[in-house]
Amino acid sequence: MPEAGETVTPINQARSKLSEAVRDVKNALADRDDVVVDMREAHRMRLELLASELAPVFADVPSDIDYFDFALSSGLQPRLWIDAVSHVAMGRDRRTYRFVKDTRLGRVVLAESQDMKIVGDQVTRYLAERLIERQRLMEGGIEPVERPTPQASSEVEPKPQTADGPTRGRTILGGFGLVLLGALVGLGVSAALFWDRLVPLIESLKL
Numbered sequence: 159m160p161e162a163g164e165t166v167t168p169i170n171q172a173r174s175k176l177s178e179a180v181r182d183v184k185n186a187l188a189d190r191d192d193v194v195v196d197m198r199e200a201h202r203m204r205l206e207l208l209a210s211e212l213a214p215v216f217a218d219v220p221s222d223i224d225y226f227d228f229a230l231s232s233g234l235q236p237r238l239w240i241d242a243v244s245h246v247a248m249g250r251d252r253r254t255y256r257f258v259k260d261t262r263l264g265r266v267v268l269a270e271s272q273d274m275k276i277v278g279d280q281v282t283r284y285l286a287e288r289l290i291e292r293q294r295l296m297e298g299g300i301e302p303v304e305r306p307t308p309q310a311s312s313e314v315e316p317k318p319q320t321a322d323g324p325t326r327g328r329t330i331l332g333g334f335g336l337v338l339l340g341a342l343v344g345l346g347v348s349a350a351l352f353w354d355r356l357v358p359l360i361e362s363l364k365l
Contacts, residue, residue, distance in 0.1 A: 201248040202236040204274075208246060208255065209238055211278050215285065223292065226285070240281060241288070244268070257281060 209230055216228045227239040238246040244259040249270075255277040257269040269280035 197252065198234065198236060200252050202230070202232070204248055204252070204255070205230055205236055205238045205246065208274050208278060211274060212281060215278075215282050219285065219289070223289070226288075240284065244284065246277060246281065257284075259284075 209228075216226075219226060226241050229239045231237050231239060235247060240246070240257075243261070244257070246255055246257045248254065249256055253272045255269070255271060255274060256267060257277050257280055259266050259268055268284065269277045271277055
């Protein structure tokens with residue numbers, strides 16, 4: 159039993175406070191979801207405007223070229239895909255268009271502006287570059303790089319001497335000299351080693 163002076167909170171009242179807290183959390187989540195949905199819809203709407211602006215350009219691309227996407231993806235961050243490696247997305251301010259391309263070295267920003275026409279022009283130029291690259295690959299028309307023509311000189315460069323000329327003669331003489339020098343050194347060393355034996359032999363020959 160409760161002691162004197164204690165305040166007893168009914169269980170039903172505690173449950174009602176929990177219900178109110180759950181309801182407040184749900185409302186907060188709903189508000190946050192509404193913000194996310196509004197951001198996503200705002201991004202998608204602006205990208206749809208850009209896609210409408212580029213629709214004539216997309217229509218001019220030959221139908222036999224299938225490596226362009228021209229698709230607007232859904233999701234948390236909608237994107238207008240140009241091909242498998244490039245797309246246009248909106249910045250955090252919901253107003254800036256960012257045309258980016260994924261490369262082996264990372265993501266490269268090709269254009270970034272709040273002006274839709276500027277980004278549209280860069281997308282158009284990108285399409286033109288890709289079409290030209292494809293045409294050159296199909297035709298095999300990779301032009302060789304022109305090397306600069308060496309300037310004529312009035313000085314006559316000496317011709318390198320072959321092994322049949324004086325160079326060969328000097329090589330033979332040099333080899334013979336090395337052999338002769340080695341023989342003399344060997345004879346001198348032998349004489350020094352056997353000098354004690356040579357002296358009695360020379361004296362006996364004198365007698």
